[in-house]
Amino acid sequence: MLFFKSFPYGPNFFPITGSSKTFSSVPLIRPEAEYPRRRAAQKERVRILYRRALKDTLNWAVHRHIFYRDASDLREKFNANQDVEDVDRIDKLIAHGEAEYDKWRHPDPYIVPWAPGGSKFCRNPTPPAGIEIVYNYGQEDNP
């Protein structure tokens, strides 16, 4: 995952009292700035989870009419929790969603042929500059 799952400064961090347990090299962060930072991180996690789940839905639902229905169901699942404000609850919901995604993930996802893992990746790569491929040796004057 792109995001660390736990608060980076650990449970023993007391920014107000300036306890000796805090890291001396880490600047103190005020609690009122922590909430927007956490919410921004959660928004990014949700965005990534939604995109991956939508692409995975397309792996399963090959036909368009099935995909549209499944995509709508997926969107409704995300929209059902869009008004939750408690950051801890949001973290739990995201973790649950990621676990669900891992559980139902397609074993053979579609990969674009020229992307890493695709069927055409690294096939006849472009030669370095200065190298010319001659298809008909000796007949360069007769294209």
Next chain:
Amino acid sequence: MYLLIVFLPLLGSSVAGFFGRFLGSEGSAILTTTCVSFSSILSLIAFYEVAPGASACYLRIAPWISSEMFDASWGFLFDSPTVVMLIVVTSISSLVHLYSISYMSEDPHSPRFMCYLSILTFFMPMLVTGDNSLQLFLGWEGVGLASYLLIHFWFTRLQADKAATKAMLVNRVGDFGLAPGISGRFTLFQTVDFSTIFARASAPRNSWISCNMRFNAISLICILLLIGAVGKSAQIGSHTWSPDAMEGPTPVSASIHAATMVTAGVFMIARCSPLFEYPPTALIVITSAGATTSFLAATTGILQNDLKRVIAYSTCSQLGYMIFACGISNYSVSVFHLMNHAFFKALLFLSAGSVIHAMSDEQDMRKMGGLASSFPLTYAMMLIGSLSLIGFPFLTGFYSKDVILELAYTKYTISGNFAFWLGSISVLFTSYYSFRLLFLTFLVPTNSFGRDISRCHDAPIPMAIPSILLALGSLFVGYLAKYLNQSSYPNFWANSPLVLPKNEILAESEFAAPTITKLIPILFSTSGAFVAYNVNPVADQFQRAFQTSTFCNRLYSFFNKRWFFDQVLNDFLVRSFLRFGYEVSFEALDKGAIEILGPYGISYTFRRLAERISQLQSGFVYHYAFAMLLGSTLFVTFSRMWDSLSSWVDNRSSFILIVSSFYTKSSQE
């Protein structure tokens, strides 16, 4: 003329390989295609002379190995199974060469590709025309090499490297059975010549008893040969290389995995039929292996999403049919199915290649659809190939596939029944994945990208002509050559596939089977088509079940991931063998022998010994006093008690004790 059939492809390959740079892409392609086409025409003439003309040809060219008892020569045997195989190999190969002219025209390494294709077309006739085991083994290894070179063609791809290495190594595992089988035959018969071995096949009675069971030598040899066939023909246990081999270009798949290399195992069993007929145990093992493979491959193919992998698993499944047909002692029917299968499978692969080529190298069926109107010719070819594959009545596949199932039933043995039911269920799955392929690729509303649809076009003439010829073969070869099946033309096969009278059921199976068993394949085919229609374009409940039911999801993963064979083999076998191969055989033995026994090793050992010995000079007087006391005690003891101790004490043990003391850790460390 006969030798030209074998050596013309070698000529084309050599010239294209060494002078391809000067000939260019077109020149190499034209030369190799011409050579293989001539070889194909000559093989037709040879077929006419040998088979209907009942005039087999034996050519002994030169001695190869002549060492007292071991005598192998360069000899070529052209009998009925050989000429049937030659027609299949050379005709399919020539059509694939013609197809590749257009398919690989944009590839910068086209001359190398044509060279490799021709090398394959040389080694396969070497395999089928060999009159002794050693020459067969030469061809066997040669087609393995050719498959490595062809799968590895796009060597800049890591997956292609892995797939080619896997194919080579899995074939090598099979060769680990074949080579001892050949050695065993030599041990038993003191020759590697086929005619001598087959003439004396009934003679050996060698056996031994272990764990209260009797093992016959001939059974063991046949099972070892079967292991070779399992590796080459992608049977259960050694089938993992076949779908990965789709990394190679599509003409490679059509040539190797439809018609040429994978049929080598089936041909070897048919060629050695006089040996296989005698041990009933080996025949049961062959039947079980073939039936299990056909079922395994069919179940795996139903949930694959890659177009070529579906056809690859179809090939595995049909090879299972051929193997279990050999197991029920119907070698002629097996070779007949081999011939029919070559035509419709090559057609399927070439049609798939047309689709992939037109769709900008897209291979996933989930991103196709609606292509019937864009590629009408390719769709027609694919439809003909699929109908022939599922055994649609009176098409090519029908004449061999249904006969095999009928024979399995009328064998009236447990193994025969096992093969019949597994084969029949495989028919259902075969029909399902064939129609699934057609629906997803051609008939359902399009799911592909606009850029692919806007650029797509049907196959050009050089790609269309081979497809049309193969389609004609898929339609009519079965009917025209159905007499290959029948015992009313015994002179066709002569004695080549030998069937003992107690195993012969071909003549009466038509009347011994109840009508319902003859209808089961067509009923199952129809059911499979019906289920495919309902699952894929119409009903969506199955797809929803894969996302909501844990059991269905796991079943999907189980079949999609090929029964987790790769994972189990990799985790439990491959890793330990790779570790052994690197740490023991390479680091310790190959490299280690030079490092430990060479100059570096000797200097290191003596330096270490000197360091350890120097530690004896500790500088403490009581250490020296103790050493003197110990030495004098031992001296007195041994000198006094030598008479009684001498019979118990080995002088060498004292040397070992002294040397080992240098390697024990001292307390100071």
